[in-house]
Amino acid sequence: MDGSLEHGQILAAVAEVAAQALGFGRAFAGLLTPSPAATEPGQLNRGHLSEIWSTGFVGSGPQHMGVGPVSYAALMERGEVITYRATHDEGTPLGRGLSDLAPQVALIAPLRVRGQPLGVLYADSDRPEALRNGDAALLLELAEQAGLALGSAHRFAEATRQQRSESVLRELGQALSGKLHLADTLAELLQRCAALLGADAAALYTADPGGRTLSIHSALNLPSDWVLRVRVRPGSGVTGRAFAEGQRCECHDFPASGMPAASRHTRALLAAGTYPFRGVLGLPLTTRQGPFGVLTLYFTAPLTLDSADLQLADALAVQGGLAIDNALLFGEGQEREREAGALLGISGRLEHGLTRHDLTQVLRMMVETLGAGRGLLHIAGTATVGVGFPSALPDELDTLTGQLGRGPRPLPPRWVMAGAGSALLAPLRHGADVLGWLYADDPGTDPPPQATLRLSRRLCEHLADRLSRQQLAVALARSEASYRQLAESSHDAILTTDPLGRILYANPAARTLLTGERGGTLPPDASLLTWAADADQQALWQGLAAQVRGPAGSKSPIRTEVTVGEQRLEVQLGLLSGGTGGLLIMARDLSEHYRLLGQISQRGQELEAVALRRDELRTFLSLYTQAQEEERRRISRELHDETAQLLVAARRKLLRLEKQAPQAAPDITALADELSEIAAGVRRFARHLRPSVLDDLGLLPALEWLCAQARTPARLEVSGDEIRLSSVQEVTLFRLVGEALTNVDKHAGAASAAVRVTFSAQGIHTTVSDDGQGFDPAAAQALSAQGHLGLLGLRERAALAGGTLEVESLAGYGTQVRIWLPL
Incomplete structure (x- = not known):
């Protein structure tokens, strides 16, 4: 075992040494397997051995061995050596576990490093007498030596892994440092991370506009339908959780884990049993501006990465975030350069005019800056120009105007013009006014990114500002010309002076007033004091000028009247704008006015x-x-x-x-009969002169008597509580109603008439209406001018009583006479 840093060599050597030192025929050393249900990377399975190195066995020896809980407690927790004798322990759980090996005697010692369990060292013999006193201690000593050797090997492996990680990160950093464009950076990051971590496929997810879903920005070894159809909600699934929590998220066996799928497409594949991957690892990519996206790695086998591999993955994600940040900064710098160039070009083009050629050149710069293929620029009331379109512009201009929003936005596919796959539409706004719009499209089907929309907003805001300034300048020039024309045609004298009183401008009326000749010419050195004929008048003008300028800086205009010769003038003095100290003087000759x-x-x-x-x-x-x-x-x-x-x-x-x-x-x-008729006539005449019913019974019975006396059938209608009027008003109303009914009998040719009386708190409203032939009120006015004073007399009599009388009539639709008398 001396000098060996490979744990396989160490385990094989210790097994062989144990068999020889104990005089046993067989031995093996095995390591505990990482648990597939582990909650933390590297957690061991207490009941299973793998990576077994053996000696003395027929064939390849045991491949997998189980360790029961009792044996595990004795070995790993208490550090004891387990002794097995077939004659004594054959019926125990340990004996049943060793039944396939069928030993007569066996010793099992723990392999540990600094108290941490690694595996077991096993030796057995088919001879019962082979087990001697001291063998257990010898095997434990060998196991401890093997543990020390395994510890050294583990530390060497960790150092080697650390060096490899540093080398990997250094290589990734060098590879990404040469990628300044975001697309190249993302592609390099995707390929490198997949290769370094042994992934079978990979995808880089970024947030869609609005941040409600994540979609695949770029992919490696993924089906095209997966790329197009997968949309992940933040917080769900491996990718969604990594994005929402900002931490690494992994799943060792996704189909078997029961973790809810983050997209409909994934749920459909899982339900059909065709989900192609098992291990999934999500690495969040974060920049200084916040979450950028998620790098998700897919493995066809269960995830076997240990804690060191996962730490390397975290480091790769951090390195990737920094590279993305640099690429974004580079892109922003390039965008600012393009934007600045475009803004300077727009300002230069619109500096001196607003011709169609200038607008076309401005549009070409905007299209190039946005990276579009074609464009349209519509200026309301001025022109519409195009770049990349045929000479005849499209007919969809009104439709595009109707699609304008508050800011730039991607157009839905149905509004994109033929020949393009995606487009944006941006309004030219200045305050609340819409000056026009910009349309830009591209053959690609990907919608314009947010950066392009932001750039289009700034370009359009600048263009709208320049257009509004130019329109304002044109309006000011027109206004100045209009004001000059007004001043030249004004009958009031208007002149301006410098701070010393020298006349800078005088309109014809002022020149006439100063020279005494119509449209006279002033001398070059004409001064305000030229207007003053003596020292008193000069002092007056100087005092007025000083008062306008004001000692406290009030500088408010003053208005006064002065006498110059035989003329009486109204004069208003005020300061010229711009702070030059000059005066604006307006004078009006009031002689004619007085x-x-x-x-x-x-x-x-x-x-x-x-x-x-x-x-x-x-x-x-x-x-x-x-x-x-x-x-x-x-x-x-x-x-x-x-x-x-x-x-x-x-x-x-x-x-x-x-x-x-x-x-x-x-x-x-x-x-006698003749006398009777004469008496009746006298009574009728007396009633018409002054009906006694008006004096005896009052107004309403008198009006009812008038309706009964009329030749045209007439009726009386009364509403409201009856109020007694003065005798003058009752007589006036009686006479007016009687004259109106007489006119109905004479001229209306009506079938019926009505007298409607309405009493109110303010007065009495009376209407006499008929269904006769009516007349033209304008013709009645003409008759009044010729001396026929019927209606005029009625109105005058109503006015004498403090009331009004109005006549409304239309040929063929009858007549209404409306009388109002106040209480």
């Missing part, structure tokens, strides 16, 4: 006199109307109480004469 004010004042006085006269006329008309109504009432009562009664009395006298002169009876009767 003349107009005088005329307006005179005209106002005249209007007040007219209004006063009108009010006097209305008062007179109101008094006249009241007097007329009183006179009508007096005449009506005289006719009813005196004239009608005298006629009745005369008729009665005639009838008495009939008895005295029978020969004149016919003539007397005829004369």
Whole structure:
């Protein structure tokens, strides 16, 4: 055993030495097998021996041996040597375990390193007398020497493994350091890790946009349908747990473990019994920005990696994360360089114009920067240009406009234009305004990565900013031209000065005011003080300028009125923008203004006199109307109480004469009948002058009497609680309703009419409506202008009572007269 560092050589040698030293015919040394159900890497199976090296056996010797719990406790826990004698122990569990070897006597000693169990050393003989005193101690001594040798071998193996790990990591680091692009880095990492750990297949999973699932970014020795269909949810399965927890996750025999599958495709393979792998190892790849993905290794056999191998796998994952970080930094640097170049190019192209050629060149730079094949750039209200498309642009422009979102996004396949497999659409936004959009596509079917979307956002934001600035500059130029045009055409004097009062600009009105000539020319050295005719006026202007500039920095504009010669001017002074100290002066000649004010004042006085006269006329008309109504009432009562009664009395006298002169009876009767008709006519005339029902019974009975007297069938409708109006208002409403019904009888040709009275807390609403032929109100207004004052008189009478009267009519649809009188 001296000098040997291979545990196989050590075990073979100790078995041979034990057989010779004890004088036994056979011996073997075996190691405990790692447990397949171990919870930690390297945990041993207490009941099974493997890697058995033997001597003296017929054939190859025993290949597998079991160690019962009693024997294991005696050997490994207490460090005892077990002695077996067939004559004594044949029926025991130990005897049944050794029945295949059929020894007569046997010794079993533990192989341990620093108290840690490794295996057993066994020796037996078919001769009972071969077992002597001291053999057990000798075998234990040999086992201890073998344990020391195995410890040295183990330490050497660990050192060798450590050197190999360092060499592997160094080689991986050197290989990855030469890969600056992310795709090359991932491919190298995938191949190296699979080869170093002996995996049969491997896949590198990365998070999909949104982080809800993981998909395969690149794969080694995996079926294509596996790559396309597997989607892993974080937290489920080996890969999902490694990503969610950020720690290595392994499964020695995945189909037999009962661990839930992380994808539908995996579940389908397990259910069908066609899952091609058993051992699975998931290694999380983490960068400074957080979890990047998972490197998953697949083994067709159960996972046999020990703790050292798993530690190497962890180191490989850390090394891979660092390499990915470097590749990402390199990619970000390249992206920034491309972005900076593109931004400078966009700014340069749009510096002096916005021609179609400039937009095409800008689009070409954006397409190249994004790594796309074709592109479209649409500027609303300006142009749409394309790169990589035929001369005739596609017809889908309106459709793409309808697909715009708040930011860049991959387009669904149905919106991708013909000839491309994937595309992105990015809006050109400036604040809340959408100035246009960018479309870029590629023949590949992979959707644009997040880095490309972020780059497109920055490019579009820069382009939108440049476009908005250019549009603002154009708008400012137009505004300046418009303001200059307004200033040139203004009737007010507008001029600007420098801080010393020298005139920088004067519009035609200002030149006329300063020179006294229409559109006159100012001398080159013209100053604000040129406007002042004497020292007092110069002091006035200087004081105004000082007041505008303000001692406390208020610099607020002032407005005042000054007299220059015979002109009265309104002047406003303010500082020019930009902090130059210059002044902006606006002056307006108020001479005409004051003349107009005088005329307006005179005209106002005249209007007040007219209004006063009108009010006097209305008062007179109101008094006249009241007097007329009183006179009508007096005449009506005289006719009813005196004239009608005298006629009745005369008729009665005639009838008495009939008895005295029978020969004149016919003539007397005829004369009496005539007197009766005359009396009835007098009563009718008296009622029309002033119906007694209005004075005796009130408004509603009077209106009902009017409806009964009308030739057109009319009805009275009343709503609300009745309120008694003043006598003037009742007479006014009675007359208005009567005139309206008279007009229905004369002109409407109606089949029916209605008078609707509504009482409210504010007043009384009355509507007189008919179903007649109607009329054109505009034609009625024309008749009023010609002297037919029927409707005009009705409105005026309602106004005298403080109310209103409105007429609504349409030819063929009847007429409505609406009257409102306040309480």
